[in-house]
Amino acid sequence: MRKLMKDKAFLREIAKELDIPTSTAAYHLKRLTQTGVLQENRGVYHVWYRLTDKGRRLAEDVAEAS
Numbered sequence: 001m002r003k004l005m006k007d008k009a010f011l012r013e014i015a016k017e018l019d020i021p022t023s024t025a026a027y028h029l030k031r032l033t034q035t036g037v038l039q040e041n042r043g044v045y046h047v048w049y050r051l052t053d054k055g056r057r058l059a060e061d062v063a064e065a066s
Contacts, residue, residue: 004038004051005059011047 015025029049032038037055041048051059 004049005056008041008048008050011049014049 011026011029012022014029015022018025026047029038029040032055033040033049036052037058038049039052041050
């Protein structure tokens with residue numbers, strides 16, 4: 001989430017950082033995209049994500065609460 005607060009994050013990077021299969025990360029990232037927390041971008045070879053304004057506010061709220 002910290003990387004997403006600063007910049008975009010690639011699907012493979014997220015999966016690797018969380019130590020989960022790429023397919024599992026893709027499933028959950030798709031759900032976050034559907035709820036408006038993330039914006040998905042697709043290139044020819046890569047998929048990357050950015051926080052939406054809604055996602056940024058949510059991440060800031062979570063950071064403040066911890």
